[in-house]
Amino acid sequence: MTLREITEADYPAIQALHRSVGWPERSRAGWRWLHANPARLDIGAPAGWVADGPDGQPAAHVGNLIQRFRLGDRRLHGATGFNIIVTPTVRGVSRQMLQTFTRQPGVFARYTLNANAKSQPLYARHGMQAWPERTHALKLSWVVAPLPLAISRVWRRLYALAPDRFAGLGEQLMNGRLGRETRLGLPRDVHRLTDFGDASPYAAFWEALVAEGRLLADRSPEIQRWRLRDPDLTQPPLILSVMRDGAMVAYAMAMMAKSNILEPPVLEILDLESLAGHSDAVPALMTALTTAARAMGAAKLRLQAVTPRTLDRLGAFAGNARQEGGWGHCHVEFAPGSPDPALWSPTPYDGDYAVCLRPVPLTAPLAAQHRSRQAPKGSARAESRA
Structure with a gap:
């Protein structure tokens, strides 16, 4: 072949x-x-x-x-x-x-x-x-609305028994909060991030990350602008930053997704990064993301790629999470002469989640619906x- x-x-x-x-x-x-x-x-x-x-x-x-x-x-x-x-x-x-x-x-x-x-x-x-x-087999989630998750489990069991009966079924488990502009009630130091200009606070944050000497997937303003131009997004990702003394020290990116017609919406964390010395900003971002998930109509908040470094920075959120996965979803082959793997602590941003997750079907044209x-x-x- x-x-x-x-x-x-x-x-x-x-x-x-x-x-x-x-x-x-x-x-x-x-x-x-x-x-x-x-x-x-x-x-x-x-x-x-x-x-x-x-x-x-x-x-x-x-x-x-x-x-x-x-x-x-x-x-x-x-x-x-x-x-x-x-x-x-x-x-x-x-x-x-x-x-x-x-x-x-x-x-x-x-x-x-x-x-x-x-x-x-x-x-x-x-x-x-x-x-x-x-952590190659670990995914973490935080439930914010148990009822849609329970209903989804029932739907999936019914589908397993009689899949043909679902052929004409429309989208299930949608709700009126999806796609609406909503006040998120963010913590004091957490702000929505929209400026990815080359001279923005985000650009300075990216350069400070690079200066730490870790192996990082490119989060430059150029690449972020390209990602945000994805024409198949039905709503822009939620992007949050933590500002201290006029400088950005941490950020998170999350996307509303819905795996299929029988699953509830989930706020998927695509990225979660902080500068050295500001690891306490990660729990602040997680608090904001949990609040946002509820306000935006998600049933849960999920982080699908986890490293030991991430677990350390999550703090109490790691202990309160539900563990999903259970199989080796993270695999790698390093080329000869590649950098020390210990320098790399990937988040979902490093993987394919941004291009593979199914956006919540909000504004798709009739044919796409x-x-x-x-x-x-x-x-x-x-x-x-x-």
């Missing part, structure tokens, strides 16, 4: 593949935006690969999300694979896809922070190790979320 790099002509077929497994579909504009990733263009890496089926149309897909990294003055690149989909007509091609992904040049690490329970054994067979050692009425699972084999 021959793999080839994705082209713009493949977008409709890739959308159909995502639809077949009940995963979020990007618009053509969304695929073009992803293709224009500045980090990918830096090194000329493929945006992903497809394998054609007997009809000549893509029957398998893997995305290739390139991220810039900074280590002091050094600029590096990493690659995270996302949305491996293999249909029965090309069964077995996932092995070749992972080999192609893990052998690509120009990156210090090939990784996923978002493997599902079914696919995670594939990564070990391709030289990727479960990492970080203590129709497509969102998809079952939680489809007939094709969805190898991985990463």
Whole structure:
């Protein structure tokens, strides 16, 4: 089976593949935006690969999300694979896809922070190790509305018994707070962040982070502006900062998402960072995010990638969290000569969550609303979320 790099002509077929497994579909504009990733263009890496089926149309897909990294003055690149989909007509091609992904040049690490329970054994067979050692199987969540979560569990049990009866079912567990402008009641030092200019307080915060000498996914104003231009977002992410003595010392980014028609909305934490000496700002951000989750109509707040450093900075929030996951969803392969892994403490920002989460369907056009009425699972084999 021959793999080839994705082209713009493949977008409709890739959308159909995502639809077949009940995963979020990007618009053509969304695929073009992803293709224009500045980090990918830096090194000329493929945006992903497809394998054609007997009809000549893509029957398998893997995305290739390139991220810039900074280590002091050094600029590096990493690659995270996302949305491996293999249909029965090309069964077995996932092995070749992972080999192609893990052998690509120009990156210090090939990784996923978002493997599902079914696919995670594939990564070990391709030289990727479960990492970080203590937390690779851990996700954390904080419940803010128990009733929608209980109703969702009932819906999912009913679906497992009679999936055909859900074919025409519309979006469930929506509520009137979704998408509304709401006062969040933020703590005194926490503010909404909207300015990502090159001379903004955020730009100074980013330079101060870089100066600490850790290995960091690029959070520069340029990359943040590109991320916020994602045309498939139905509402902008919630971005918060902590200001002290006129300087920004911590920030968080979170996105309202809804996995499928039977799940309640969740406020997903995409990023959570603070300067050294200001780790107490992280609990302040978590307090604000918990309050915001309730006000924005989320059933819970969730952090899907956790490291030992993150656990330390969460403080009491780590002890109060529900533990989700339970399988090795974080795997990595470091290239020879790569930086010391101890310098890297990834958040969900480093992974594929920003491009794979399903936005709450608020302002999508009628055709997109129709497509969102998809079952939680489809007939094709969805190898991985990463």
